[in-house]
Amino acid sequence: MNRNLLLLLISFLVVSGCHKNRKKEYPRYTANNSGIAIKNINLVPMTSEKIVKAQTVLVKDSRIVAIGSVNDVEIPVNTTIIDGSGKYLMPGLADMHMHTRHDWQSGNWPVSPLSLYLANGVTTIRDFGPIGRPADHGLHWRRAIAKGYLAGPTIYTCGKILFGPINNPAGEVEIQKEKGFDFIKFYSFLTRKEFAEGMAAVKRLQLYSAGHIPFQVGLDGTLSAGMNEIAHIEELVWEWVDFDRNKKLRGNRWLPYVIGQTFQQYEKFLEHDKEELRTVFKKPVSEVVEKMRVSKTPVCTTLAVDDVIIQKLHHAKTFAQREENRYLMNGYLGLFRQGREKHQMQFKGGEAFAHFKFRLDTLLLVELKKAGVPLLLATDAGTGGMGLVPGFSIHNELRILIENGFTPYEAIATGTINATKTVAEMTGKDDFGTIEIGKRADLILLLKNPLENVKHIKNPLGVMASGRWYDQKALRDLISAGIPVIGEIRHVKKTRAGSVTQIEILVGKNFRGRLPNDIIEIVVTGPHGKLPINKTDFTFYPQLRDFYIEIPGLPDIGSYTFTVISQDSIGIATDTQSASITIPVPAAKSMTASKGDRPQTTTPNLSWKAVKTDVPVYYRINIFNQNKTRIHRTKSVKDMVSYSVPEGVLKPDQTYFWNIRVSDSDQWAQEQNRSSSRLSQFRTSSD
Numbered sequence: 001m002n003r004n005l006l007l008l009l010i011s012f013l014v015v016s017g018c019h020k021n022r023k024k025e026y027p028r029y030t031a032n033n034s035g036i037a038i039k040n041i042n043l044v045p046m047t048s049e050k051i052v053k054a055q056t057v058l059v060k061d062s063r064i065v066a067i068g069s070v071n072d073v074e075i076p077v078n079t080t081i082i083d084g085s086g087k088y089l090m091p092g093l094a095d096m097h098m099h100t101r102h103d104w105q106s107g108n109w110p111v112s113p114l115s116l117y118l119a120n121g122v123t124t125i126r127d128f129g130p131i132g133r134p135a136d137h138g139l140h141w142r143r144a145i146a147k148g149y150l151a152g153p154t155i156y157t158c159g160k161i162l163f164g165p166i167n168n169p170a171g172e173v174e175i176q177k178e179k180g181f182d183f184i185k186f187y188s189f190l191t192r193k194e195f196a197e198g199m200a201a202v203k204r205l206q207l208y209s210a211g212h213i214p215f216q217v218g219l220d221g222t223l224s225a226g227m228n229e230i231a232h233i234e235e236l237v238w239e240w241v242d243f244d245r246n247k248k249l250r251g252n253r254w255l256p257y258v259i260g261q262t263f264q265q266y267e268k269f270l271e272h273d274k275e276e277l278r279t280v281f282k283k284p285v286s287e288v289v290e291k292m293r294v295s296k297t298p299v300c301t302t303l304a305v306d307d308v309i310i311q312k313l314h315h316a317k318t319f320a321q322r323e324e325n326r327y328l329m330n331g332y333l334g335l336f337r338q339g340r341e342k343h344q345m346q347f348k349g350g351e352a353f354a355h356f357k358f359r360l361d362t363l364l365l366v367e368l369k370k371a372g373v374p375l376l377l378a379t380d381a382g383t384g385g386m387g388l389v390p391g392f393s394i395h396n397e398l399r400i401l402i403e404n405g406f407t408p409y410e411a412i413a414t415g416t417i418n419a420t421k422t423v424a425e426m427t428g429k430d431d432f433g434t435i436e437i438g439k440r441a442d443l444i445l446l447l448k449n450p451l452e453n454v455k456h457i458k459n460p461l462g463v464m465a466s467g468r469w470y471d472q473k474a475l476r477d478l479i480s481a482g483i484p485v486i487g488e489i490r491h492v493k494k495t496r497a498g499s500v501t502q503i504e505i506l507v508g509k510n511f512r513g514r515l516p517n518d519i520i521e522i523v524v525t526g527p528h529g530k531l532p533i534n535k536t537d538f539t540f541y542p543q544l545r546d547f548y549i550e551i552p553g554l555p556d557i558g559s560y561t562f563t564v565i566s567q568d569s570i571g572i573a574t575d576t577q578s579a580s581i582t583i584p585v586p587a588a589k590s591m592t593a594s595k596g597d598r599p600q601t602t603t604p605n606l607s608w609k610a611v612k613t614d615v616p617v618y619y620r621i622n623i624f625n626q627n628k629t630r631i632h633r634t635k636s637v638k639d640m641v642s643y644s645v646p647e648g649v650l651k652p653d654q655t656y657f658w659n660i661r662v663s664d665s666d667q668w669a670q671e672q673n674r675s676s677s678r679l680s681q682f683r684t685s686s687d
Contacts, residue, residue, distance in 0.1 A: 034078040035060045036469055041084030043434040044450060045417045046091050049409040051449065057089060059441040062467035067437055069572070074625040079552040082469070088449050088459060090412070091433055092123025092153075092442030095394055096417035097231060097300040097378030099124075100141070100157070102132030102670065104382075105150075105561070105574035107508040108485030111327050112153030112572060113382055113390035114141070120391030121457055123442035123465045124326070124419065124432055126158035128210070128300075129185055129233060131383060133670045134578035135160045136179055140527070140559035141574070146466070149525050150561055150574065151478065154432070155466055156182045156423060164190035165250050166216070169198035177205045183426050186211035186227065189251050199225045208426040213238065215254045216245050219288065223295045228425065230299045232380075233361050234306075236292070240284040241265060263350060270352045274359045279530040281360070281637025298422050300378035301365065301414065304396045306358040308387045309343045312336065313351045324392040329384030342385050362404050369406065376422060377401075377415030398454040408451045441467040447504055464470070484508025486669060487562030491580040493553050493675040500581065501555040502674075505538070505547040505562050505573070513566050516540040521565040522547060525644070527558025527617055530670050553581045575669075583675040584611040586660045602650040602684050607642035611662055613673070618666045623649065624679065637665040653686045 011419040032434045036059045043052040058066035066073050087140035095117070105112045117125060125137045137156035144150035159176035162169055164187060173184055184202050186195060186209060195214050202209045203226060210229035219239050222230075230236070243261040260685060276642030278285075292299065311319040311337075317335075325333060335341045347354055368375060380396050394415070395423045401411040432440045445462040462471045470478065493499055503524060504687065507515060522535040531551075538547040547564075555577045564571040586608050611617060618636035621643045625631050632649045650656060657679040665671045 034080070034462075035086045036075055036082065036467070037073070037075045038084045038089055038445070039075070040055055041087060041445075042449070043067070043435060044088055046409075046412065047109075047434050047436065049407075049451065050452065052463060053597050055089075057443070059443075059464065059467050062441055064435065064437055064439050064441050067435065067549070076547060080469075082445070084445065086438045088456075089435065090446065090448040090450050091416045091439075092463065092465065093121050093394055093412075093415040093446055093457070094124035094126065094127045094377065094423075094433070095122050095379055095381065095390075096376040096415070096419050096422065097128045097302055098125050098382055099380070099382040100127045100130050100138050101382065102130070102134070102137050102576065103486075105572055106486045106669070107506070107510075107573070108330055108486075108573075108579045109327075109384075109414055110330065110481045111479045112152075113327075114145075114150070116327055116389065116391035117153045118151065118391075118392060118463055118465055119475045119479045120469060121444040121463055122391050122394050122459050123153045123444075123463065124423075125153050125155055125205045126378075126423075127155060127181075127382075127383075128380075128505065129161040130157060130159070132164055133665060134672065136181075136578050137559070137576040139187070140557075140576045140578070142148060143527070144525075144574075148468070149529075150559065151468075154442070156426065158183050158185040158210075162190060162194070162211075162585075163187045164194050166190070166194055166198075169194045170201035170559040173198055173201035173205065173207065177207060178320075183210055183228075185209075185231070186214065188212040188215050189254050190214040192216050192221070192353070195221075195227065195512075201229065209403055213620070215243075215258060218245060223291060223297060226416050228297070229376075229422065230292075232302045233299055233364050234302070234357070234655060236288050236299075236364055237357070237360050238262075239288050240281065245323050253564065259264065263353065266356065270356045272356075272359075274363055277314050277356075277363055281363065288588075289364070289367045289371050290487075291372065291388040292368060292373045296377050298374035298418070299368060300376045301397060302378045303358075303361060303365065303400045304379040304381070304388060304393045305386065306354070307328070307396055307400060308393075309347070309354045310358060311493040312341065312343055312387055313347055313354050319387065325391050325393070325483075328387065332384060332387065336387070343385070343387075343521055362400070365401075366404055369410070374418050374422070375414045377411075378416055385546070390673060395454075398457070402454055404625045408454050411454055412450060412457075443539040456581045472598050482569050483511050483564050485562060485564050485571035487560065487573035487575050488669055488671070489560045489575045489577055490579070490671050491557050491673045492550075493580075493582050493585055493673075495585050495676075495678045498552075499554050499580075501551040501553060502539075503533075503549045503551070503560075503562075505564060507547075507564065507571070509545070511566075511569075511571075515542065515545055516547070519547075519564055520567060520608065521563075523563040523565070525561040525563070527556045527560075574575060577672055577673075579672065581613070581615055581664065581673045583613055583617060583662050583664065583673050584612055585614075585675045586662065586677045602652055603645050603647055604650075604682070605642055605644045606658060608660055610639065610641050615664050617664060619665070620661045622659055626655040626657075628657060628679070636663060638660075638666065650684050652684050655681060655683045657681050672681035 038057045043055040054070050138155050142155040145152045159181040184209050188602045209227045211231050213235045239263045379393035381390045381393040416433040424430035443464040444460045448456040450456045488504045502616050524531040562573045616640050619640040620636045621634045623632040659677045659679050661673045661676050663674040
C-alpha cells in the first residue's frame with residue numbers, strides 16, 4: 001500500500017502517516033473525479049421491462065451523464081473504465097420503511113448497518129422514525145455521506161414520531177419543518193384532535209405525511225384528512241376488527257386492547273388457509289382496497305416482519321442458524337435464546353396468530369397489486385430489536401413478493417420506480433430508481449439478469465452509491481467486523497476554562513490487541529473535514545479503555561466520525577452534535593453540606609440550586625478522596641437538587657472533594673452538552 005494514502009473505510013479521507021508494517025488492505029471506493037464508465041453492459045434501466053444490450057453508462061461526480069451503445073458514447077481521457085461484458089446493470093434499491101439508530105456506528109453493532117445496506121445493493125433508505133437522541137442524526141449522516149466522510153446510502157428521514165398523546169402536535173410539525181426533515185410520521189395512538197391538528201399543520205406547511213392509521217381515526221378519517229401514505233400493509237387489517245374507537249384509552253394502552261379484540265373475533269379462523277380466508281374476508285378486503293385505489297395512497301409492504309416472526313416462533317432452529325445473524329445488534333440473539341425477544345413476548349400464548357396475520361397481509365398485498373395501488377418495497381429493519389438484518393432483509397422482502405405472484409420486474413419496481421415517484425412527491429425531486437441521464441448514479445452490477453430471478457441481485461459484483469464505486473472486494477471489506485469502538489463528542493462549560501470540546505473514544509473488550517500501543521492511528525472527522533489531532537494528542541485511561549482529549553471552543557454542529565486503526569483492523573464510530581447549548585455551571589456558593597462545610601457525619605446531605613436552562617438537565621454527583629481520585633458517583637438524575645451520601649462511602653476525619661456534573665441526557669453516549677462545577681472540599685468529623 002502507498003505509504004501516504006490510506007482511504008479510510010468511513011471517512012474516505014486522504015490520511016498521511018500510514019505505517020509500513022500495516023497488514024490489512026483497507027476497503028476503498030473508486031473516486032470519479034475524472035468520471036467512471038461502465039462499458040458494454042446489459043442495461044436494466046427499469047424505465048420499462050426490458051434489457052438493452054451493449055450499452056455504456058458514463059458517470060461524473062454523483063450523476064449519470066451519458067448512456068448509449070458502446071460505439072456511440074465517447075469516453076473521456078482518464079475516465080475509470082469498468083468492464084461490463086456479459087454482466088447486468090440495474091438501479092440501486094430503496095428500503096422505503098426502516099429505522100436508523102443513533103448507535104449504528106458503534107461497538108453495539110458488529111458492522112454498521114449503513115455498510116450492510118450498500119453491500120446488499122440498497123442505495124436509498126427512508127427512516128420512518130429515528131431511534132435514540134438526538135432524533136436528527138439521520139440528517140447529519142446524510143450530509144456526511146454526501147461529502148464522502150461516511151459510507152452509506154442516501155437517507156430520507158422523518159423526525160420524532162408523533163406517537164400520541166402529544167400536547168402540541170402542530171408545534172412539533174413546525175419544529176420538524178424548520179429542522180429540514182423530509183416528512184412527518186403519525187402513529188396509532190393519536191386522538192382525533194391531535195391527528196387533526198397535526199395534519200392541519202402539515203397541509204399549511206406543505207409537508208409530506210405518512211404513518212399508521214390512528215385507532216381513533218380509522219382509515220376513512222385518515223384518507224379524508226389527506227395523509228399521503230400508509231406505513232404498513234398490516235395497518236389495513238385493523239379496519240376489519242370491531243372495536244370501540246371512542247374508548248377512553250391513552251397511548252400504548254390501545255395496542256393490547258385492539259389485539260385482544262382481534263383474537264376474540266378471529267380465533268375461529270386461525271387455521272384457515274389463504275383461499276379460505278379469501279372467501280371469509282372477500283367483502284372487507286374489497287372495501288379497503290377500493291378506498292386505497294380511489295385515493296391512490298401508497299403503502300409500504302414490510303412483510304419481512306411477518307416472515308421473521310413466523311421463523312422465530314415456529315422455526316426457531318432455522319432462525320438461529322441464519323448466516324446473516326452475525327450482523328444482528330449485539331445482545332439480540334441472547335434475548336432470543338432466553339425467550340425474551342420482542343415478538344416472543346408479544347405472541348406468547350397466541351403463536352398461531354402469526355401465521356393468520358401473514359396470510360391476511362399477503363392476501364391484501366395481492367389485491368392491492370391487482371387494483372394498481374402503489375406499493376413500496378420496505379422491511380422495517382434497523383431497530384435492532386426484531387431479528388431483521390438491515391440490507392439482507394430487502395432480499396427477503398423481494399422473495400415474499402415473488403411468492404405472492406409478482407414478476408421480478410414488478411417486485412423490483414416497488415423498490416425503484418415506485419420509490420422514486422414517492423420521494424418526488426415528498427421532496428419534489430425524481431432523483432433515482434431508473435438508469436437515465438441526470439439521475440443520481442445509484443447502480444448495482446450483477447452477474448445474471450435480475451428480471452429472470454430476483455435472487456440474482458444478491459451478492460452483487462459492485463455497487464455505486466451517488467457516484468462512488470465499490471467493487472466486490474470493497475463490499476466484502478465494508479462488512480468485515482473490525483475494532484469495537486464507541487465515540488462521543490460533547491460541549492462542556494467549565495468554570496475557568498470556558499467552553500471546551502471533549503472527545504472520548506472507547507475501545508471494546510473484544511479488541512485482542514494491547515492498548516494503547518496496538519492502536520497506531522486515530523482520525524476524527526467533523527462536519528468540515530479531518531480535525532488536526534491524532535493519537536498522540538489523546539490521553540489514554542486504561543481502566544476505561546478510553547482515549548480522551550479536550551479542545552478549546554465549541555464543537556461544530558453535525559456528524560463526527562471516529563476511526564481507530566490497528567495493524568490489521570479498523571474501528572469506526574460516529575456521534576452527532578445537534579446543538580451546542582451552554583448549560584450554566586452551578587455556583588460554588590450553592591454547594592454546601594446540610595450542616596456546613598464540615599459535616600458532623602459520614603453520610604452528609606449535599607444540596608445545591610438548580611441551574612436555569614431551556615432544556616431538561618440531569619445532575620450527577622462525583623466524590624473524590626484527598627488524592628482527587630473518584631471514589632463515588634451517582635447516576636444522572638433529572639431535577640435532582642440534593643443528595644444524601646450513603647453509608648460506607650466516607651470515613652471519619654478525612655478530607656474529600658465533590659462536584660456536580662450537569663448534562664442534557666442521562667445517557668453518556670447521548671450527551672451533547674454538559675457543565676462541571678469546580679471541586680469543593682469538605683472534611684468529615686471524628687466519630
